[in-house]
Amino acid sequence: MRAIGHFYNGRSQPGDGRLSDVFDPNTGQVQARVALGDTALVEAVVAASKAAQRGWAAVNPQRRARVLFEFKRLLERDMDSLAYLLSSEHGKVIADAKGDIQRGLEVVEFACGIPHLLKGDYTQGAGPGIDVYSMRQPLGVVAGITPFNFPAMIPMWMFAPALACGNAFILKPSERDPSVPLRLVELLIEAGLPADVLNVVQGDKMVVDVLLDHPDIKAISFVGSSDIAQYVYGRGAANGKRMQCMGGAKNHGIVLPDADLDQAVADIMGAAYGSAGERCMALPVVVPVGERTADALRGRLVEAIEGLQVGISTDADAHYGPVVSAAHKARIETYIQMGVDEGAELVRDGRGFALQGYENGFFLGPTLFDKVTPQMKSYQDEIFGPVLQMVRADSFEEALRLPSLHPYGNGVAIFTRNGDYARDFADQVEVGMVGINVPIPVPVAYHSFGGWKRSGFGDLNQYGMDGVRFYTRVKTVTQRWPRGGVLADSSFVIPTMT
Numbered sequence: 001m002r003a004i005g006h007f008y009n010g011r012s013q014p015g016d017g018r019l020s021d022v023f024d025p026n027t028g029q030v031q032a033r034v035a036l037g038d039t040a041l042v043e044a045v046v047a048a049s050k051a052a053q054r055g056w057a058a059v060n061p062q063r064r065a066r067v068l069f070e071f072k073r074l075l076e077r078d079m080d081s082l083a084y085l086l087s088s089e090h091g092k093v094i095a096d097a098k099g100d101i102q103r104g105l106e107v108v109e110f111a112c113g114i115p116h117l118l119k120g121d122y123t124q125g126a127g128p129g130i131d132v133y134s135m136r137q138p139l140g141v142v143a144g145i146t147p148f149n150f151p152a153m154i155p156m157w158m159f160a161p162a163l164a165c166g167n168a169f170i171l172k173p174s175e176r177d178p179s180v181p182l183r184l185v186e187l188l189i190e191a192g193l194p195a196d197v198l199n200v201v202q203g204d205k206m207v208v209d210v211l212l213d214h215p216d217i218k219a220i221s222f223v224g225s226s227d228i229a230q231y232v233y234g235r236g237a238a239n240g241k242r243m244q245c246m247g248g249a250k251n252h253g254i255v256l257p258d259a260d261l262d263q264a265v266a267d268i269m270g271a272a273y274g275s276a277g278e279r280c281m282a283l284p285v286v287v288p289v290g291e292r293t294a295d296a297l298r299g300r301l302v303e304a305i306e307g308l309q310v311g312i313s314t315d316a317d318a319h320y321g322p323v324v325s326a327a328h329k330a331r332i333e334t335y336i337q338m339g340v341d342e343g344a345e346l347v348r349d350g351r352g353f354a355l356q357g358y359e360n361g362f363f364l365g366p367t368l369f370d371k372v373t374p375q376m377k378s379y380q381d382e383i384f385g386p387v388l389q390m391v392r393a394d395s396f397e398e399a400l401r402l403p404s405l406h407p408y409g410n411g412v413a414i415f416t417r418n419g420d421y422a423r424d425f426a427d428q429v430e431v432g433m434v435g436i437n438v439p440i441p442v443p444v445a446y447h448s449f450g451g452w453k454r455s456g457f458g459d460l461n462q463y464g465m466d467g468v469r470f471y472t473r474v475k476t477v478t479q480r481w482p483r484g485g486v487l488a489d490s491s492f493v494i495p496t497m498t
């Protein structure tokens with residue numbers, strides 16, 4: 001059985017304690033076992049990271065950027081093998097696995113601009129002979145805790161800016177698909193990153209708690225489900241750390257009567273069922289405005305669902321593959337039954353789907369509900385599977401209220417040809433990321449990613465300039481060089497500009 005360990009001191013390291021099964025979601029078989037770290041291991045890795053960070057911070061930003069440029073080249077070289085590895089543990093189809101890597105790579109490209117991004121502000125002549133300048137300095141050792149659903153992109157969202165800014169980074173990946181994060185670190189070492197500047201400790205809650213309490217960890221970035229995000233945020237912040245914790249989602253797609261329905265249906269299908277719905281920017285709720293729009297949309301969605309192909313993750317014709325685990329599959333099935341019990345109309349039922357030759361794989365067919373109402377728990381909760389719920393709205397105002405009042409506020413999309421409605425919607429909706437005729441509005445690498453309400457805890461978003469801000473602290477220097485060495489008299493009054 002393949003063993004997956006940790007990474008520190010410049011190489012892969014076996015674990016010697018508890019283990020967790022890593023499945024192949026296509027077959028349902030255990031394909032590897034990952035080591036789970038403990039307190040002693042985290043202590044040792046933090047100490048090694050702390051020692052390495054000083055030297056890395058002293059490397060000038062342009063040289064740090066060169067390591068990232070080389071890392072980008074290596075990622076492109078190994079794209080196929082990385083995508084295959086990712087797909088084998090996660091279950092997303094190969095093309096989607098490449099998208100996972102590519103979106104992370106784009107943040108690496110952004111971080112390659114770090115010499116420019118780190119430049120501070122300067123004011124000459126703020127007072128007589130006085131200049132003021134600010135600089136961004138790294139925090140020291142920082143950590144990232146990542147979810148299973150983007151095992152390449154989300155680690156890169158975090159460690160690319162953190163390393164570029166001169167920090168050492170400790171990654172705690174999801175225990176469900178831990179191999180790709182390890183490969184990323186190996187590639188960075190190959191690209192010239194010094195040992196212990198980026199380390200990986202595999203593990204579960206035990207490792208997370210040690211990281212949250214460790215005084216030498218200065219900041220933690222977390223992405224995962226909301227209850228855990230809130231817990232991690234609270235405990236880390238109480239320990240004085242800088243925290244950013246992204247949580248779950250329930251994104252709505254609003255379809256106005258004037259929308260290009262063919263395009264909207266194509267977009268909604270990909271966003272609802274792509275990656276088996278296991279994306280925090282998926283569109284699991286669709287809100288047609290008006291009964292005519294709803295009936296037309298429903299008819300076309302049913303037609304499109306007939307053409308969906310569910311297959312193993314290496315099947316180039318499959319639109320999506322299995323979900324990540326048997327437990328997650330069972331949880332999704334529970335929510336489908338809940339929707340039925342709550343009185344929603346089950347239009348297509350994805351339960352009981354079996355793929356010939358892969359009967360033990362974690363597959364689910366596409367599910368579609370109509371007549372879902374905001375009071376239903378199956379609407380309020382994140383399901384995170386290939387389940388699309390239709391909530392019919394009578395008016396634009398009602399469609400605007402639904403995502404605004406929902407406990408989650410990650411992403412939302414509106415499909416319309418009407419610029420007035422689109423503009424009002426973007427202005428007023430209580431959600432962090434908005435798509436106008438764009439179903440998955442994940443911001444590009446030079447903007448920042450972050451949701452509102454229960455989708456995000458903390459002030460600074462992921463990547464873009466917020467990433468640089470999160471992984472640095474500003475120091476402001478006020479300097480005076482009196483001409484001819486003439487000293488000023490003592491003043492016992494606070495200096496002012498009067």
Ligand code: NAD
Pocket residue numbers: 145146147148149150172173174175203204205208209223224225226228229232246247248249279280382384410451455
């Ligand atoms: P999860 O919350 O189960 O796990 C996330 C991380 O937390 C993992 O590394 C896990 O080992 C760790 N963890 C698990 N239980 C813990 C506990 N009790 N205490 C401390 N740490 C714990 O999430 P997941 O199932 O891996 O990922 C799916 C979730 O992530 C979904 O809710 C999805 O919406 C969310 N997500 C959010 C974003 C975003 O940016 N908002 C992006 C991707 C995924």
